[in-house]
Amino acid sequence: MPTPQARHRARALMGCVLLMAAAGHTAQAAQEQPLWEVGLGAAALHFPAYRGSDQGQGLLLPVPYLVYRGDFFKVDRDGVRAQLFDSDRVELTFSGALSPPASTRDVRARAGMPDLRATFEVGPQLDLTLWQTQRRSATLKLLLPVRAAFTLEQRPQHVGWVFHPKLNLDVAHVGGLAGWNLGLQAGPLWGDRRQHNHFYGVTAPYATGERPAYAAAAGFGGMQYVVGVSKRYPNHWVGAFLRYDNLTGARFVNSPLVRTRHHVAAGVAVSWVLGSSATRVAVDD
Structure with missing residues (x-):
């Protein structure tokens, strides 16, 4: 069972990834x-x-x-990734994602069940640029990540596959505000049976009168929408995001562990840049 300290570390890492990935990552003209x-x-x-x-x-x-x-290797507001192939319109990267742990002491629906361990996902992602302005101040992309999911623990366990295609719109200097970037994402999620059962399955030993046994099926996992804003100052960075999930029509929606079909996640952050490389590189940031 993960310790409270381990759960807090996982949540901190997840929070960092959520904020940096969701709070806008606008493509602009190349600069050093x-x-x-x-x-x-x-x-x-x-x-x-x-x-x-x-x-x-x-x-x-x-x-x-x-x-x-x-x-080749990049760590930025898109997360941790390896860029395998790049062109003007097509980019192949290697990316990851995280989900938080949940203790049975904190979640009534899972009372008496094993703690829900944090997971990390890793796999290839194909990015297709569908449209962009001449000066690249706005870009619309189709993101096609396919990732394998594993528990985040000393001996990771494979807990299925996730496919999360989404449209991604990035806009620089939104509303005429210099330096403020806006990011919008929307798309469905699909998972295999193992992935859905990790979160929503109830095996016989943990079934009760109010929580019947349930085996989740593979397929559609609901819709997800994200809006994020960010701004980079000379010595610090600020960002915020708002995420809405709608599970209507999901294959696991009848699980006794699904207590709502609609929910929102949100976050704000500020980071101070303490050091940087003297080496400069040209990037489309």
Whole structure:
């Protein structure tokens, strides 16, 4: 069973990824920037215990700020990724994602069941540029990630596959505000049977009169919508995001662990850049 400290570390890491990935990552004209930047900040987050839970939690966490702009390996507001192939309209990357843990002590629907471990996802992602302005101040992309999911623990367990195609619109200097970037994402999720059962399955030993046994099926996992804003100042970065999930029509919606079909996650963060590389690289940031 993960310790409270391990759960907090997982939540802190998840919060950092959520904020940096969701708070806008606008493509602009190429410019020179440091090869790497490091810093530290704080984030205030509120999110459900899992998609479909009617219980949420709020956290105030320290989060790291890390950017690396290598030719192949990159760490930026898109997350941790490896760029495998690039062209003007098509980009193949290697990306990841995280989901938080949930303790049975904190979630009534899972009372008596094993703790829900944090998971990480990793796999290839194909990005297709559908439209962009001449000066690249606005870009519309179709993102096609396929990821394998594993529990985040000493001995990770494979917990299925996730496919999350989404439209992504990035707009620079939104509303005429210099430096403020807007990011919008929308798309469905699909998962296999193992993925859905990790979150929504109820095996016979944990079935009760109010929580019958349930085996989840593979397929549609609901819709997800994200809006994020961010701005980079000379020595610090600020960002915020709002995410809405709608589970109507999901294959697991009849699970006794699904207590609501609608929920919202949100977060704000500020990070201070404490150091950067003297080496400069040309990037489309």
